[in-house]
Amino acid sequence: MDNENRKCGFVAIIGRPNVGKSTLLNTMLGEKIAIVSKKPQTTRTSITGILTKGDIQYIFIDTPGIHKPRTRLGDYMIKSAYSSISGADAVLFVVEADSKPSPTEKSIIDRLRTQKAPVYLIINKIDAKSKEKLGQTILDYSPLYDFADVIPVSALKNDGVDIILDEVKNNFTEPRFFFPEDMITDQPERLIAAEVIREKILRLTDDEIPHGTAVTIEDFKEKKDLVSIRAEIFCEKASHKGIIIGKNGETIKKIGTYAREDLEEFFGCRVFIDLWVKVKKNWRDSVSAAKNFGYFED
Ligand SMILES: Nc1nc2c(ncn2[C@@H]2O[C@H](COP(=O)(O)OP(=O)(O)OP(=O)(O)O)[C@@H](O)[C@H]2O)c(=O)[nH]1
Ligand SMILES: [Mg+2]
Known part of the structure; x- marks a missing residue:
């Protein structure tokens, strides 16, 4: 070459x-x-x-x-x-x-x-x-x-x-490639999964909630032709939790379905998503909590 x-x-x-x-x-x-x-x-x-x-x-x-x-x-x-x-x-x-x-x-x-x-x-x-x-x-x-x-x-x-x-x-002046030719991002797959879930929350809920939402991937397993993901959604108030879950669990179900569809396309295989919603007050102002969500570097 x-x-x-x-x-x-x-x-x-x-x-x-x-x-x-x-x-x-x-x-x-x-x-x-x-x-x-x-x-x-x-x-x-x-x-x-x-x-x-x-x-x-x-x-x-x-x-x-x-x-x-x-x-x-x-x-x-x-x-x-x-x-x-x-x-x-x-x-x-x-x-x-x-x-x-x-x-x-x-x-x-x-x-x-x-x-x-x-x-x-x-x-x-x-x-x-x-x-x-x-x-x-x-x-x-x-x-x-x-x-x-x-x-x-x-x-x-x-x-x-x-x-x-x-x-x-x-x-461009650097006379080489920094990354393999087929690589499209340096984002880890787990992070992409968390972001796609967060996108669906942004789409499916009203203004107030999304900004106080974070998603963490608690478990990410790749089997033969299946990626199995357990994710936790953190919000700032109990009332927000209710909204994210929705009447009869309809909203959270949609979040899971839409995220699964996107991730199946991205990973090129079947995806299973297990979603949990938790409340963590004021995490956006807490350095330790936000660090847990991957937002601050040390
Ligand atoms: N009509 C139209 N809408 C667009 C175009 N580009 C982006 N949008 C819409 O603008 C909105 C914001 O797009 P994003 O790509 O999330 O914007 P962003 O600048 O990354 O926003 P932040 O991440 O919040 O800073 C979405 O609803 C997009 O669909 C465009 O070329 N035309
Ligand atoms: Mg953006």
């Missing part, structure tokens, strides 16, 4: 919550590794997605949306997002096609000034916004930073996303 022309590079994806960063990552990879929801602050940790195309290996870092943190978990999410910019070969700054730059976006831009990697302004959700709004967004953002390029896309409809791949690779 001729490895001479190989190049790889790190690409950080950053932006306010809910602009479509994780959707963009999944679309670029052609595979769903990051959970997505209508609710802001879906992504909690930085997630690595790997795409190898011919001689080029892209290592994407999807980050939690930048917001004003109100809990220790929130603090950790912001730290995690910003730390993935350092060392990146390129940064994708994702905004929506109809948004005026908010104070959050301006603070992200200030942060970007302190680093050297080229920043691409990715204007997402063009499928849902008018051309005028897109034009206005370009006018609003362009003066704020010396962007390497401005790329309008629809992450959802896979429109314009190839342009990102074509452009960012020009910044």
Whole structure:
């Protein structure tokens, strides 16, 4: 094999919550590794997605949306997002096609000034916004930073996303691959299972509950053609527990069924999921509890 022309590079994806960063990552990879929801602050940790195309290996870092943190978990999410910019070969700054730059976006831009990697302004959700709004967004953002390029896309409809791949690779200098060619993420399978279950909770319950939810995998067994998972869902209040379980256990049943369907596709085999719901008050502000859920590093 001729490895001479190989190049790889790190690409950080950053932006306010809910602009479509994780959707963009999944679309670029052609595979769903990051959970997505209508609710802001879906992504909690930085997630690595790997795409190898011919001689080029892209290592994407999807980050939690930048917001004003109100809990220790929130603090950790912001730290995690910003730390993935350092060392990146390129940064994708994702905004929506109809948004005026908010104070959050301006603070992200200030942060970007302190680093050297080229920043691409990715204007997402063009499928849902008018051309005028897109034009206005370009006018609003362009003066704020010396962007390497401005790329309008629809992450959802896979429109314009190839342009990102074509452009960012020009910044790659590392003459090798960091990961095996068939690897798509460095996330352990257990973590993916926990995240998929958390995504279904976000989808099936109302606003208040999801942010106080964590999922741990207590048992993960791989047999011949079956993955057997026992997971615990932690919520902050007894009333939340009732909502997650639902009338006659209907909600928890759906959470399990939808998660199983996704994970069967991801693992390529049958999956069995056993779900338990527990209450743990204020875990988002407790360092020890949040550490247990895998959110803080030491
Ligand atoms: N119409 C439209 N919706 C999109 C597009 N990309 C993402 N969305 C939707 O926007 C919502 C948020 O998407 P996510 O990918 O979870 O956003 P995120 O930026 O990762 O959010 P956080 O993890 O909370 O920071 C979801 O409902 C997506 O389906 C797009 O190109 N067009
Ligand atoms: Mg996300």
